[in-house]
Amino acid sequence: MSYQVLARKWRPQTFDAVVGQEPITRTLRNALAANRIAHAYLFAGPRGIGKTTTARLLAKALLCTARRDPEPCGACPACRELVLGTLVDVIEIDGASNRGIDDIRTLRENVRYAPARGRYKVYIIDEAHQLTKEAFNALLKTLEEPPAHVVFVLATTQPHEMPLTVLSRCQRFDFKPIPPELLSASLERILREEKVEFDPAALPLLVRSAEGSLRDALSLLDTALAYGGGRLAADSLAHLLGASAPAQVRAFVGALVVRDGAGALEAIDRAAQEGEDLAVLCRETVEALRRLLLLKVAPRLSPPDLTAAEIEEFRQRPPGSAKTSCSSS
Numbered sequence: 001m002s003y004q005v006l007a008r009k010w011r012p013q014t015f016d017a018v019v020g021q022e023p024i025t026r027t028l029r030n031a032l033a034a035n036r037i038a039h040a041y042l043f044a045g046p047r048g049i050g051k052t053t054t055a056r057l058l059a060k061a062l063l064c065t066a067r068r069d070p071e072p073c074g075a076c077p078a079c080r081e082l083v084l085g086t087l088v089d090v091i092e093i094d095g096a097s098n099r100g101i102d103d104i105r106t107l108r109e110n111v112r113y114a115p116a117r118g119r120y121k122v123y124i125i126d127e128a129h130q131l132t133k134e135a136f137n138a139l140l141k142t143l144e145e146p147p148a149h150v151v152f153v154l155a156t157t158q159p160h161e162m163p164l165t166v167l168s169r170c171q172r173f174d175f176k177p178i179p180p181e182l183l184s185a186s187l188e189r190i191l192r193e194e195k196v197e198f199d200p201a202a203l204p205l206l207v208r209s210a211e212g213s214l215r216d217a218l219s220l221l222d223t224a225l226a227y228g229g230g231r232l233a234a235d236s237l238a239h240l241l242g243a244s245a246p247a248q249v250r251a252f253v254g255a256l257v258v259r260d261g262a263g264a265l266e267a268i269d270r271a272a273q274e275g276e277d278l279a280v281l282c283r284e285t286v287e288a289l290r291r292l293l294l295l296k297v298a299p300r301l302s303p304p305d306l307t308a309a310e311i312e313e314f315r316q317r318p319p320g321s322a323k324t325s326c327s328s329s
């Protein structure tokens with residue numbers, strides 16, 4: 001069997017499984033329950049946080065033939081075909097490669113035909129901001145008076161590049177970067193279900209590199225597992241990222257905190273000798289110091305970019321406390 005990348009394998013199949021976009025999934029579920037579906041939605045927000053996933057879920061719920069509550073059943077032919085990508089009433093258009101007026105004209109022609117099977121035809125336009133001005137104008141006419149069976153979902157990472165005339169005809173949802181705590185919990189759950197051996201200290205590194213994107217976190221995890229021969233270890237992940245291992249960063253920060261100049265210089269020397277990315281060491285150090293300061297000034301505050309495990313770690317072993325030395329081990 002061919003290997004399926006984690007991001008695809010773990011694409012949520014229910015609204016419930018979408019992480020960190022509660023207000024949006026709740027609103028959509030309510031709309032589905034009350035049968036108050038808008039004709040056009042705009043899903044905006046940074047990459048890899050669930051826009052396409054949610055668009056497909058909305059399509060799935062609208063086309064599911066066995067749906068009793070807002071969640072799609074997952075088992076009827078429509079649900080199954082949607083997962084396979086063969087459902088004709090869900091039309092996915094990549095705004096980056098179908099950006100011209102002719103493409104939108106074809107779409108306008110198509111929009112008029114009734115759905116092949118169910119009650120709806122759902123058009124998902126990804127990277128919608130890349131459509132040309134002419135294409136937007138053509139689309140606008142359709143958005144103004146869409147046939148009753150048509151639902152548009154425009155997804156974009158650059159909503160500010162979309163014409164206001166289009167924005168004002170869409171119900172807009174702003175997807176948020178996924179908070180570190182939720183990213184970490186999702187990764188941990190997936191690692192457990194995949195039965196992968198992992199080092200918990202690797203998670204914060206993954207989470208920070210992913211910058212709020214679950215897709216980026218999962219892609220990085222794929223690479224890290226390939227690199228680590230099926231295991232996830234903090235040191236080898238740091239190596240992969242060209243970063244210094246967390247213990248080394250802690251040692252460096254520890255030396256700075258206790259004003260151990262020689263120790264700090266040795267740590268930098270070691271990192272340079274081992275070909276680590278000094279800019280990343282610098283970033284990780286600044287972040288570690290900022291966290292330290294935060295936890296010192298406001299001990300009860302949980303900084304949003306720290307996982308519970310890291311906060312605990314800092315509380316129990318603040319850098320410099322155990323006179324951490326920068327040995328070159």
Ligand SMILES: Nc1ncnc2c1ncn2[C@@H]1O[C@H](COP(=O)(O)OP(=O)(O)OP(=O)(O)O)[C@@H](O)[C@H]1O
Nearest residue numbers: 007010011018019047048049050051052053214215
């Ligand atoms: N909120 C989320 N909950 C659960 N999984 C998610 C979420 N966001 C992203 N993922 C994971 O990342 C993959 C890609 O997500 P998706 O295609 O929805 O991102 P997107 O927001 O459309 O990104 P892009 O702007 O790059 O198109 C999914 O298959 C899933 O594995």
Ligand SMILES: [Mg+2]
Nearest residue numbers: 051052126155
């Ligand atoms: Mg997408």
Ligand SMILES: [Zn+2]
Nearest residue numbers: 064073076079
């Ligand atoms: Zn179904």
